[in-house]
Amino acid sequence: MDIRFYKPTVADIPKMQDIVKEEVDKGKILLRTADEMANTIRSYTVVEVDGRMAGFTAAHIHSPRLAEVRSLVVSKDFRGLKLGRQLVEACIKEAKEYGIEQLLSLTYEEGFFASIGFRTIAKEEIPEHKIWADCIRCKHFPICDEIAMVYDL
16 A cells, blocks of 8 residues: 655645545535635645545644644545544644644544644633634534644644
């Protein structure tokens, strides 16, 4: 099995949107338009297995202190290979390279992120600009049932 992690180009966006569509439809991941994805394409990391795109995530920088693991998804065909963990580890590595102090995740998968070293925090600790910039667009807003977690770098 050949597993490869890489930084995508804008040509990868349609495949990325196909992979994440089901999770967006379920309300587990926030919809990102092609334009939004293109604007932040440098924050994404894609994983490919045997030449097929298997998943991706983004390390989105909010401030000099805080970045966020966004849009973490692994296609059903490739689950169980620990690719999600490796994608989050890529976000951690990238955040460290940029000198970020803390990595945030808003998630329904508390156990998964805890196993990597994230800790649960109160949502009130999340910077306000994060709430208004992204959360207001979510179909669950203002009744959020996601768990806020951080990883201290």
